[in-house]
Amino acid sequence: MKAEESHLADLFQYDEIYWVPADRGSNEIQLMSSPQTIDSNQVPVTSSSPKENVAGRAAANLPETIENSFESVPSLDGESTKKNNPISTPWVIIGHISELEKSRLTLIFSAPPMLLSAKDWSIYEPKDDEPILSEFVKNAGANKFIFLGQQPAVWQSDFHVTELVSLEGKSVYFFPRLISTLTDTEKSLKLVFWNALKSMI
Numbered sequence: 001m002k003a004e005e006s007h008l009a010d011l012f013q014y015d016e017i018y019w020v021p022a023d024r025g026s027n028e029i030q031l032m033s034s035p036q037t038i039d040s041n042q043v044p045v046t047s048s049s050p051k052e053n054v055a056g057r058a059a060a061n062l063p064e065t066i067e068n069s070f071e072s073v074p075s076l077d078g079e080s081t082k083k084n085n086p087i088s089t090p091w092v093i094i095g096h097i098s099e100l101e102k103s104r105l106t107l108i109f110s111a112p113p114m115l116l117s118a119k120d121w122s123i124y125e126p127k128d129d130e131p132i133l134s135e136f137v138k139n140a141g142a143n144k145f146i147f148l149g150q151q152p153a154v155w156q157s158d159f160h161v162t163e164l165v166s167l168e169g170k171s172v173y174f175f176p177r178l179i180s181t182l183t184d185t186e187k188s189l190k191l192v193f194w195n196a197l198k199s200m201i
Contacts, residue, residue, distance in 0.1 A: 091121035095148035133158040
């Protein structure tokens, strides 16, 4: 196919980038999830039976148990906000991003006029218990946010679909689709996304 043979610099002349029809990849990656630690003072040590004591300590040492216990406890002291701290790149993509989607984004961000390196952007997979959108944006380290596809319900009412907005002094853009699902017949949507990215530079 001719488009596949074109160089990225040539494609930029036509205000387009390399687009590939939908390819149903189902593998999702989870980035930005750092293991949680727990203080030994928080593990209950009193028990009526020595057996229960040993079992309780063993369960507390399992990373999965610790992580789940932190996520299930409601936060009143900004614990949810702390989860945003790992976002330290200038650009961040928020969504359930598959490997296929990541490869499309890598191609897009490396094309002119973007020319972003791997250190300039990262991916964050949202949880169901995220803080409100303004708090999330305010406390994250990034300056440019691109929300792709399905997002947590707590954020839905705050999005301006395909409109670039300023929130907490940062650029926020919500695109309701994943780029890898756009087909060749949806050229207008592709250009909307591409032009929004260029305006964020």
